[in-house]
Amino acid sequence: MNAPEVFLVDDDKSLSEALAQALILDGYRVRVFQHAKTALERIRRDDYAVVVTDYLMPNMDGFELLEQVLEIDSAYSVIMMTGHGDVPMAVRAMQEGAYDFLQKPCRPQELSKVVAQALQRRRLTLENRALRAELVASDDLEGRLVGSHASMVTLRERLRVASEAGVDTLIVGQTGTGKEVVARAIHDLGPRKAAPFVAINCAAIPAEMIESELFGHEAGAFTGAINQRVGRIEHAQGGTVFLDELESMPMDLQAKLLRVIENRTLERLGSNKPIALDVTFVGAISNRPGELNSQMREDLFYRLNVVELELLPLAQRRTDIPALFYHLAREARSKFRKEIPLLDPVLEADLMAYDWPGNVRELRNVAERFVLGLWHGFENSDGEVAGSLSDQLAEYERRIIKRTLAEHGGKMKPTYEVLGLSRKGLYDKIQRLGINVSESALESDEMGS
Numbered sequence: 001m002n003a004p005e006v007f008l009v010d011d012d013k014s015l016s017e018a019l020a021q022a023l024i025l026d027g028y029r030v031r032v033f034q035h036a037k038t039a040l041e042r043i044r045r046d047d048y049a050v051v052v053t054d055y056l057m058p059n060m061d062g063f064e065l066l067e068q069v070l071e072i073d074s075a076y077s078v079i080m081m082t083g084h085g086d087v088p089m090a091v092r093a094m095q096e097g098a099y100d101f102l103q104k105p106c107r108p109q110e111l112s113k114v115v116a117q118a119l120q121r122r123r124l125t126l127e128n129r130a131l132r133a134e135l136v137a138s139d140d141l142e143g144r145l146v147g148s149h150a151s152m153v154t155l156r157e158r159l160r161v162a163s164e165a166g167v168d169t170l171i172v173g174q175t176g177t178g179k180e181v182v183a184r185a186i187h188d189l190g191p192r193k194a195a196p197f198v199a200i201n202c203a204a205i206p207a208e209m210i211e212s213e214l215f216g217h218e219a220g221a222f223t224g225a226i227n228q229r230v231g232r233i234e235h236a237q238g239g240t241v242f243l244d245e246l247e248s249m250p251m252d253l254q255a256k257l258l259r260v261i262e263n264r265t266l267e268r269l270g271s272n273k274p275i276a277l278d279v280t281f282v283g284a285i286s287n288r289p290g291e292l293n294s295q296m297r298e299d300l301f302y303r304l305n306v307v308e309l310e311l312l313p314l315a316q317r318r319t320d321i322p323a324l325f326y327h328l329a330r331e332a333r334s335k336f337r338k339e340i341p342l343l344d345p346v347l348e349a350d351l352m353a354y355d356w357p358g359n360v361r362e363l364r365n366v367a368e369r370f371v372l373g374l375w376h377g378f379e380n381s382d383g384e385v386a387g388s389l390s391d392q393l394a395e396y397e398r399r400i401i402k403r404t405l406a407e408h409g410g411k412m413k414p415t416y417e418v419l420g421l422s423r424k425g426l427y428d429k430i431q432r433l434g435i436n437v438s439e440s441a442l443e444s445d446e447m448g449s
Contacts, residue, residue, distance in 0.1 A: 003342055004119045005029045005049040009039045009065065010081070011057045015104070019052075022108035023115065036060035045073045048126055050099070050118040052111070055082035055089070063096065070097045075125045077118035081106065127340070130330065144185050145178070146327045147320035151312045155182070162307040163190035168261065170304045171284040173311030176361030179284040180244060182309055186282055187240040195239030198232050203248035211253060212269055215260075221270025233266060236279050246283045246304075247296040258300045314356040314363060316407070319418075321351050324360065328367035338371050349396035350377060353403065398433045401426070405435075 006028050010016040013034060020030040033039040036053065037060055043051070051069055055062035062080050069076050080093045083104040090101040099118045102111065141156045162169045163186045171179045180199060187197045205213050212222075216231030233241050243249075249257070260266045261281055265274040283304045287294040314321065329340045356362055369375035401419070408414040416426035429435075 003029055003048075004123070005031060005047070006115055007031050007033065007039055007043065007049055007051045009033045009036055009051065009053040009057070009062075011035070011054065019108065019111060023112060026108075026112045028112075028115065036062075036065040040065065040068055040072075043069055043072055043076075046126060046129070047073075047076075048119075048122060050077040050079060050115060050122055052079045052081065052115065054104075055080055055093075063093070066093070066096055066098055075122075077122045079111075079114055079118060123339075127330075127333070141185060141189065144181060146324045147317060148323070149312075149317035149320050151310070151317055152320065155309055155311065158307060158309055159185060160189065162186055162309070165307075166190055166192065166280050167306040168281045168304050169283070169307045169309060170301070171282065171309045171311065172286075172288060173284070174286055174313050174359055176359035177311035177313065178360045179311060180242065182311065183240070183242040183244075183282045183284065187242075187280075190240075190280070192239050192280060196236045197240050197242065198236035199242040199244065200232055201244045203245040207250055210249065211256075214253070214257070215266050216268040218268050218270035221268070225270070228268075231266070231268065233260065233277065233279065234268075234275060238278055240280045240282060242282045242284070244284045245286070246300075247285050247287065247294055251295070251297060254297045254300050258297065258303055261300075261303055314359045318352055318403075321356075321363070322348050325351055325363060325367055328360075328364045329371055331364075332368040332371040336368070336371055338373075340371055341373065349393065349400065353396050353399040394433060397429065398435060401429060401433065402435055 006023055008016055008020055008023070008030055010019075010032075011034050016032050016034070020032050023030050031039075031042070033042075036057055039051070039053075043049075051065070053062045053065050057065075062082070066078050066080065069078055074097070077099040078097070079100050079102065080098045081102045081104050082089065093101045099121070100114050102114065141159065145152060145156055145159075159182065169183075169186060171182050173179050183199070184197060187193060200214070202210065212225075212229065212231070214231050214233050216229045216234055217225050219225060219228050243257075246254075260277070263274075264277045264279075266277060267274055281304060283300075285294075285296055285301075287296075289296050289298045289301050314324075326340075332338075333340050351363075351366075358365075366375055401415070404415050404418055405411075408418070412423070412426065416423055419426065421429070
């Protein structure tokens with residue numbers, strides 16, 4: 001949520017400037033309007049703002065402005081002021097929806113106090129509105145997999161196909177990118193949503209127990225097997241089996257799992273009786289066969305890979321970080337029953353500049369610490385940033401530009417397009433911030449222009 005604003009509407013220029021100055025000194029962002037019509041052109045339904053308006057103004061008085069503001073948003077906080085006030089006028093203002101009524105000349109401290117209270121109500125209104133929208137969209141993919149990056153758009157499109165078709169799916173992505181969230185979405189949006197969703201972390205089960213955990217066993221199958229046990233795959237009958245960190249499963253068990261997936265039958269340990277399965281398998285791996293540290297059989301990879309869903313590291317889709325951070329902060333607000341502190345430009349630049357080795361899982365931890373008031377920035381994340389606010393902002397800006405250049409092989413054109421800058425704007429920043437750019441990059445941009 002952006003910083004709050006105060007829209008001050010009064011045709012008395014000297015008085016409005018004095019009130020604005022007092023509010024600015026108290027830390028508020030203030031916009032001053034001499035005409036109600038001009039203010040109306042700026043007001044939007046979901047503004048995090050309050051309106052402070054005089055009653056007696058030419059062309060459109062305070063009551064007309066109040067009426068039109070409440071037509072834009074019936075929950076907008078409007079504070080009415082007048083030098084001609086009386087009790088009936090105050091009553092009328094409150095009846096017609098004003099938040100409060102102040103008689104001029106009002107003390108700056110009194111106005112500041114009322115503005116603070118009105119903004120608090122406005123904030124709660126907007127957060128409740130966002131929460132209701134989130135609940136409505138809780139089964140919608142955009143509400144689960146947040147992001148407008150091209151990779152996320154493609155992911156959601158492919159996921160819908162996989163869930164509707166009910167086919168086996170393989171999710172590829174680094175640790176912490178949200179593979180279980182994707183698997184759960186496949187299940188919940190598909191025809192098996194009423195049946196069990198069984199998540200199995202193959203790396204968390206001891207090697208000597210994993211076969212029994214997956215396939216079950218009969219009484220007496222091995223020492224200590226006193227009773228029959230239904231395995232976790234069989235327990236998912238009618239639903240979805242999610243096999244996370246699949247490459248950590250021993251190779252011989254991968255071969256047995258492959259047969260289960262191909263034949264859709266399994267045998268418990270100690271039994272020769274095949275049990276028919278009606279499940280969808282979703283696997284998750286960090287590395288494909290042939291890549292560094294991969295321990296996965298190629299035949300199992302290709303059998304599960306009817307649909308492949310790739311989750312990029314967070315550092316490769318930085319444009320999604322602010323929206324995803326606030327989404328996670330709203331979840332933390334519900335979890336801890338605490339308000340979300342204000343997100344300022346420095347915080348956003350800090351989030352965008354960080355490399356996020358732990359991906360979305362690490363971002364969630366930061367969002368939770370932020371809501372709890374326990375997060376005060378990254379420690380030595382590229383060197384400590386010190387100095388004045390302008391020095392710190394320049395350093396964050398330098399980091400973002402350097403990283404974006406690196407992500408695009410030092411090419412200027414895609415860099416200024418991604419950052420939303422003009423070519424001259426990027427050149428000016430590079431010169432001002434002392435960023436080294438190769439001559440070849442400059443030349444190739446000139447040739448491509």
